[in-house]
Amino acid sequence: MPTPLDPTTSKILIIGCGTWGSSTALHLARRGYKHITVLDPYEVPSPISAGNDINKIARGRSRHSGSFSGTEDDAVWVSEEVRIKATEGWMKDPVFKDYYHETGYVIAATKPENVRELEETERPTPERGFVELSDAEAFRKTMPEGVLTGDFPGWKGWYKATGAGWVHARKALTAAANEAERLGAKLICGSPHGRVIELLFDSDSGDVIGAKTADGCTHTADRTIVCAGANAPQLLDMKDQLRPTAWTLAHLKMTPEEANLYTNLPVLFNVERGFFMEPDEENQELKICDEHPGYCNWVTDPKTNHRSSMPFARHQIPRISEKGVREFLREAMPHLADRPFAFARICWCADTPDRAFLISPHPDHPSLILGVGGSGHGFMQIPVIGQYIADCMEGKLDERMTRSWRWRPETAVGRDWTDTQGRFGGSDVVMDFQDVKEGEWTRVANPRL
Structure with a gap:
């Protein structure tokens, strides 16, 4: 049996300072744990973290594809509970509330x-606040004149x-890590001192x-x-429960006038084509994501003959994804369809077979x-996911979770490694x-991290 926990004396080691690691450090520090160490091979915000992004969709209700491992009642309750608590966190938690923008959405x-x-899945009824969109003019009217200029061929939405x-x-990710550090957590980030090579x-x-890091240091806990x-399967045999899967994104540089026009827009998301959100204030760049079931990077270990998807960082995207981005733009914003990319990268996540989280003692x-x-829906929970991981560590996690x-x-x-798990787009x-x-x-001119 593990030693009993005492927040004043127990040593807690967190491997990873991305979305979930930073949230966990924050919530443990808020609970009074005095000896928290967080290791990550990159400085915060990590260039390979899925959370290192200018913006992400905040959905009003959970949309979960695939079957859960618990009962259906568990699945419904868990997704609703997490949604409610995460939304409360975005709206009320002082660490996160400044980064939430309730602008509405088009699906x-x-x-x-x-x-x-x-x-x-959406139940888009007027009683629930949805307006049906059945032609191009209806889609264009959801945003200021001059933003949506496309013909929206065949689109149906709300x-x-x-x-x-x-x-x-x-x-939000950086704020969580900084607050955890302010409360006493020790962040060791950057290679080799933060890069874990083995448990x-x-x-x-x-x-x-x-764990042991690449500089030869051992960190006991x-x-x-x-x-x-x-990257978790590189540290531990996950018994094929994780499939590292990547998606693609690109940015377009906007003029100051365009950036002003594109402010406070609803998110537009076509589940087959892609999505976009308003430009960021710092770089005035519009993020576009093409939609597809994802990329893996299949590599076979010559010693074990085991085949696995290995994450890697790259600030480029395949040309087929560029084609998807531009096709999406031609249908929704053709005036931007041929604009060169100012930035592009691949973004990794890890899918479980049923797309439910894996939060558990080993x-x-x-x-x-x-x-x-x-599993592609983990970032929205950053205000509260560390709370649940801390509850798990303390043996207090709700039995349905x-x-x-x-x-x-x-x-x-x-496991069917080719399973699209309810995702659409591209070649499906x-x-x-x-x-x-x-x-x-x-190719992206002057790529940056």
């Missing part, structure tokens, strides 16, 4: 089967003015007792929490806590970066 699809799924919008992801195990019990996202290493498996988020390798037996298949030749990457 749409083109294929009839996807329109029907949106009707089922507009909701409240209950959703966007958040400034990078600022440390007790020779007698087999329990995890800390009473509890070790892995919040390493898509069954074989009771001092090891897992906080992974964001415990069931839904448990260690569950049985769900990965015979999960792609492989190994198929992208070197000359098939989009």
Whole structure:
């Protein structure tokens, strides 16, 4: 059994200072833990963290694809509880509230089967504040004149003015890490001193007792929490429960006049084409994401013959994704469709087989806590996800969350690695970066981190 916890004396080690790691450090520090160390191979905000982004969609209700591992009642309750608590955090928590922008959203699809799924998941009725959009003029009227200039061919959708919008992801992530540090957490970020190369195990019990970093230092702890996202399988055998999967994004440089026109816009999201949000204030760049089921990077270990998706950082996107971005723009904002990219990158997450989170003690290493498996919908919970991971560490997590988020390798037996998991767009298949030749990457002038 692991040693009992005492916030004044217990040493807590968090591996990863991205979205979930920074949130966990914050909530543990707020609970009075005095010896928190956070390790990350990059300075905050990490250039490979999914949370290091100018903005992300804030949805008014959870849209979850795939089956949960608990009962259906568990699934409904868990998603609603997390949604409510996260929204409260964005609106009230002083660390996060300045970065939440309730601008509303437009949700749409083109294929009839996807329109029907949106009707089922969104329940877009007038009573719930939705306005139906059935032609190009209706879509264009959701934003100031001159923003949406496209013909929206075949689009069907709805507009909701409240209950959703966007958040400034990078600022929220940085604020969480800074506040955790202000409250006493020790952040060791940057390689080699923050890059974990292996977990440390007790020779007698087999329990995890800390981690070793690339500079040769060992960091021992009473509890070790892995919040390493898509890189977690490189530290621990996850029994195929995580599939590191990447998405693509690009920025367009806007003029000051355009940036002013594009302020306080609702998010526009076509589940087959892509989405965009208003330009950021600092760089005045408009972020566009093409929509697709994601990329993996399949690599086979020659020693074990085990095949896994290996994350990597790159500030370019495949040309096929550039094509997707520009097709989306031609349908919605053709006046921007040929503008050169000012920035582009790939963005990694880690899918569980059922897209429910994996927040659990490890069954074989009771001092090891897992906080992974964001599955493409993990950032919105940054105000509260660390609370749940802390509850898990302390043995206080709600039993319905415990069931839904448990260690569950049985769900990965015979896993279909090509499963799109309810995502649409592009060729409607999960792609492989190994198929992208070197000359098939989009060139970006003066790429930056």
